[in-house]
Amino acid sequence: MHTTDRTWAEIRLDHLAHNYAELRRRTAPGCKFLAPVKANAYGHGAVAVSRHLQTIGCDFLAVTSLPEALELREAGIALPILIFGYTVPTDASTLVAHQLTQAVFSLEQAKALSHALTGSRQTLQIHLELDTGMGRLGFPVATPSIEPLEDLRTIMTLPHLDVQGIFTHFSVADLEEEDDYTEEQLEHFALSAHWLEAKTGKQIPIHHAANSGGVLRLSRSHLNMIRPGLSLYGLSPNPGLIDVDLRPVMSLKTRVIQVRDFVTDRSISYGRTYQTRGTQSIAVVPIGYADGLHRSLSGKMDMLLHGRRVPQVGRICMDFSMLHVTGLEKISVGDVATVFGQDGKETLSVAEHAATAGTIPYELLCAISARVPRIYSHGAE
């Protein structure tokens, strides 16, 4: 049994390095690069991706939870790691022991982390998160109240915490028509960070805000660290951005396991949503929603086979889906079908499938499940 016998994801580390260089090229010298590797590096495999990023000079990684961070430490990744999500205060000493950096988004959370380290000689590195308009986590500094700022000032004085960074997150930085909103977010961020530094007389070393949209569209938002995720994996957050050369890091492939000719009026798959019209060749491929192929794509998507687009027909099952291959030269068991990626001159992008499914490429990438092996390569040469 080989890992490419059934269904697999090909991960091009040379494309990852290319995208990294392409994004880094847009920043000023000295600007740090934080790579979000949460959600198993957007489905690409957090350990292998982080290891490669470490060798090509990436400065920082970010995950969403302590278990995600510990997986990287256990694999020997030494880069600083920021945890964007919540960590229970009783795990504060675990954070310190593994040199992890925690995002802090409330005074209560900061006090609890500090308190949990009482009596120890440990200091936890934290980054303060400001909510400037994302409406998710953070100190609501865009509100006309001084209270969140005073809370930030209090945190700067708490024992066992070292404020190493301050950041905010954009909600619409990918959209040109929303630039005023993003500019406003950036403005609130700059004012708050400046106020805090002036009031406390302490410089916070790292200021960051730019997700992919910010990196590609608003160079003023780069500050001294960028945090591009989707674009690092080779997808544009906005298909209108054409002056950037991003290469998809992941391709998803599977292999034909049966081909049959059906006479007319036969039903294909659950629910009988598809009937053959005339004699039709139907190929079965072993990929289904348990592999991360969204069932909502049923009957709406194409795959590539022998360098040609072929329609997927009938309901996508848990483990299988069917392709209409009538008219193609002889299809055999073992032939590779490309779900997204390149086959000859044809390319299918995960963005196209996402649009068809009414979602975003992020969701389809993260959905690729654990039973799909990731095969890493540095290209054909």
Ligand SMILES: *Cc1c(COP(=O)(O)O)cnc(C)c1O
């Ligand atoms: C996921 C994430 C990013 C990366 O966003 P992309 O749109 O993938 O570039 C940046 N910052 C935070 C806080 C995130 O959660």
